[in-house]
Amino acid sequence: MPKKFIRRFLPDHQTIKHNRALRIFGTVLHEPNLWHLNRRSASHAFGIGLFFAFWPVPFQMWLSAATAIPFRANLPLSVATVWITNPFTMPPIFYAAYKVGTTVLGTQPQHFELQFSWKWIIESIETIGPAFLVGCGICSVVFGLLGYVGLNFLWRFSVKKSWRARQEARRHRAS
Template identity: 45%
Template sequence: MPRKLIRKFMPDERKLKSNRYLSWLGSHIHDPNLWHLTRKSVSRAFFVGLFCAFIPLPSQMLIAAVAALFVRSNLPISVGLVWLTNPITIPPMFYFAYWIGTLILGVDPVAIDFELTMEWIKAELEHIWLPLLVGSLVCGIVSGTLGYLLMQRFWVWHVNKSWRNRKSRKFILRKLIRDKESQDSDEATPGKQSDKTAQSKKPE
């Protein structure tokens, strides 16, 4: 299972449970089903996290946490993936989403500096909200679906690879055991031992 690999990149469980933005979830945040690593829960978490990463609002983490509760996805991965949007990635990500929206709606794009702050939303969103919303939904659905499918494929591939490696190790181990047993059997047989001794003493 790829659980060990995934755990290396997961947000720390204790930090998430003590996060003030998630405290309003109350006892729900301690639901063990939200922390399990299974193929379904991780794949769903990739869809939730990548979809929410394209929501043009500052409350992405809260939305991802609520979505994780409803679809029973892994909470740390669902929340952690929304951190793909940061001060460096926000401008290109949301301008791309806005550009996709203008293509779908057939309107001309304008130059905009994107920021996920309430001040920016109040000043700019009313002018570009429709193409940004449409483009963000499209980008979120596409990226979330790709993340879901790729994680499904990766999980199956990793399980099959681990199974083949185990079979290979078992085969090698069985072969070593058979060779050792055969060697011990030859050494324990007096006739064979005498033949080997006689052959070693035979003059050239």
């Protein structure tokens, strides 16, 4: 079940191979293991994608793709999972990461208003930056591991359930 569900949302491997943004990887993208969708490659890809989803940088997909290649994780799933943090979900996710950082560092959350200017970014790095980056790092590791373990478990559970259903169907046909 996870394989069929995941495959519905992934782009074709030819589309990814010819993507301009991913051309920096050259012929490495022709490695067949990067396109197979099995339990190992999917769980690695999901963990990698979630790990980089919490990084507050504009090139998360490249980092995810670059990490998926040596781990032989499913490349499209790894890149697609990064989009859990998209323009609509980033504010609440990054605010939650900031709250995690203030809790871990034991600092008081500071009131701030989001502004889109370089001045605000520089000022924020000094004030809320440490708590935000620590929170992003913790969320990155925790959710990356949870994603890996969770998808691995879900995949195994689904395979076992299908196996039992097939065995039960065979028993009913035989009797």
